[in-house]
Amino acid sequence: MSQPVTAGVAEVVLHLARAQRDLGWAVTVVCPPGPLADRARAAGVAVRAWPARRHPGPGTAAEVVRLRRVLRDVAPDVVHLHSSKAGLAGRLVVRGRRPTLFQPHLWSFDTATGPLRRAARTWERLAARWTHQLVCVSDDELAAGRAAGVAGPAEVVCNGVDVDRFRPRDxxxxxxxxxxxxxxxxxxxxxxxxxxxxxxxxxxxxxxxxxxxxxxxxxxxxxxxxxxxxxxxxxxxxxxxxxxxxxxxxxxxxxxxxxxxxxxxxxxxxxxxxxxxxxxxxxxxxxxxxxxxxxxxxxxxxxxxxxxxxxxxxxxxxxxxxxxxxxxxxxxxxxFDRRQAADHIATLVDKLLVGAR
The missing domain is CATH 3.40.50.2000 (Glycogen Phosphorylase B;)
Structure with a gap:
């Protein structure tokens, strides 16, 4: 599940979805309409629309309600939340009742200021109880989370890239x-x-x-x-x-x-x-x-x-x-070969599911 539908987060989500589909898993990408949904469908990955704005606001409550309906229909064995907005809505809906991975891709409190920054730090500390596995994309990101008081199991899975698509040329x-x-x-x-x-x-x-x-x-x-x-x-x-x-x-x-x-x-x-x-x-x-x-x-x-x-x-x-x-x-x-990242995530998901069973 992702709120961003373009740029780096979307690229990571799409690659993980393809890799897990190739493992024989039933994968559904839940995201707002846009490039991520279009590319996932083109790759043969199931997509469910979740209209949601990039930042929290007055419409967040309605977004949570819509997400609850989507997840009730999909009935996933495990939920992987990408970005702070998906982490907010997803954990409010699931509340730890299903194995949940949260991957912030940059903590919300690292970009917020004033009261919003304090609120974001408080939320992340509280929401850690509904996070079975925190996934950080760098050592720095994990250190920032720990410094903010975010507890619970955590792994660093660095972002990776397609070393065949991106290679030295003339x-x-x-x-x-x-x-x-x-x-x-x-x-x-x-x-x-x-x-x-x-x-x-x-x-x-x-x-x-x-x-x-x-x-x-x-x-x-x-x-x-x-x-x-x-x-x-x-x-x-x-x-x-x-x-x-x-x-x-x-x-x-x-x-x-x-x-x-x-x-x-x-x-x-x-x-x-x-x-x-x-x-x-x-x-x-x-x-x-x-x-x-x-x-x-x-x-x-x-x-x-x-x-x-x-x-x-x-x-x-x-x-x-x-x-x-x-x-x-x-x-x-x-x-930083992205295949390494996909294998690492798959291992974490397997461990969560074994523990849940």
């Missing part, structure tokens, strides 16, 4: 296919929203251009801040690419991939970039240090000057950046 060929010039290129993939921090990268970009005058920045994604940020940017070296499901070529076209996020659980973008053999520059938010290793630069969160310097260094010396990318490819093959 940069010049990709640029020609995409219509991009053969110049030093930074790529940033993500929803255009404050959490993803593209405004920080845009703030750093003039300094990058001062050091590497022919540099180009490609922003891949759409979101609530797209119009405002684009209107405020008059730099012709910035390409606003928009949403694109086929990002493999865009990683290949890059000299460096940038993740300027304010918060993450464990982002897929660095892993996809590393699998593609590309260097990564990212702020040190949850999961980044664990994923990137020697494949690039991990910077103090919010340090725009350091971001500009790290990006410029790699654009000015693509051979050194490619060496980091080669380290990243080996690291992903060893630690």
């Amino acid at each position: 940069r010049l060929t990709a640029r020609r296919r995409l219509g991009l010039p053969d110049v030093p290129t930074a790529v940033c993939v993500g929803r255009l929203a404050p959490l993803k921090g593209q405004d920080r990268l845009l703030a750093a970009w003039p300094e990058v251009r001062a050091k590497v005058p022919d540099a180009r920045l490609v922003l891949v994604g759409d979101g609530p801040m797209a119009a405002r940020w684009r209107a405020a940017c008059d730099d012709e070296s910035v390409r606003w690419w928009g949403h694109d499901e086929s990002v493999a070529d865009l990683y290949t076209a890059a000299d460096v991939v940038v993740l300027p996020s304010r918060a993450e659980g464990m982002a897929l973008v660095p892993l996809e970039a590393m699998a593609s053999g590309r260097s990564v520059v990212a702020f040190d938010v949850s999961g980044v240090r664990q994923s990137v290793g020697e494949a690039g630069a991990v910077l103090p969160p919010g340090d725009v000057a350091a971001l500009a310097d790290a990006v410029a260094v790699r654009l000015a010396d693509p051979d050194a950046a490619d060496l980091e990318g080669a380290h990243g490819r080996r690291r992903v093959e060893l630690l």
